[in-house]
Structure formats: C-alpha cells, structure tokens
Amino acid sequence: MIPGDFTNGLPAWLADWFLHSQHPLAKAQREEVRALNAARQDAAIKRQAKRFEAMKHEASFIDPKADIRPIASIDPVIADRYRKEYGSACLNDREFLEDCRKTAPELFFPK
DSSP, rough: HHHHHHHSOOOHHHOOOOHHSSSHHHHHHHHHHHHHHHHHHHHHHHHHHHHOOOOOOOOTOOOOTEEEEEEEOOHHHHHHHHHHHHHHGGGGOHHHHHHHHHOOGGGOOOO
C-alpha cells in the first residue's frame, strides 16, 4: 500500500490534504501509512522466504521435460508492487523475468 492507494475513494480535497499538507495530523497520517506499508512488505518478504523453501522441496517433484512447468511463485503483495513499479505486464515479460531471476532469485523455482 502506497499513500496513493490510501486515497482511493476519497474526495479530491481530502486526498490532496493527505498527500501534500504540512499540518501535523496529515504528517502523522502519512507516517502511519508508511509504517503500515513497511510492515506489509516485511510480512510479504518473510512469506516469500518460506515459499522459497517450499519451492526447493517441490522442485524435486517437477518433471524437467514436462511441456508446462512452473518457473516462479511470487507473493501477491510483491507481485502487486512489481506491477505498480514496472507496469502491469512486467511479470509476463521474458526479459524482465530473466533480470529478476538474477536480482531476486528467491521468487523462482531452482533450476
């Protein structure tokens, strides 16, 4: 959740106040949203670490010659963040996934 997500459905004047006001209450609300977002991302990273350990075990059961086989298992929070940062089609882009395999190997099944 980024501050912009928090403003969905709010009147424009309230969203503007939340995002840009220097009022102490607005600053406190922004800090609270940042803290909630950080906690949500930390929880997603911990879930992804557990998922990666499970993927290591599951990889031994996957037939490497099968026509269709999984390549990644990504936590929904992490996937949403990637889609927001890199575009909605990023997880369908082969070049993006190859780059991710190098920079974030914990998202992918071991080869």
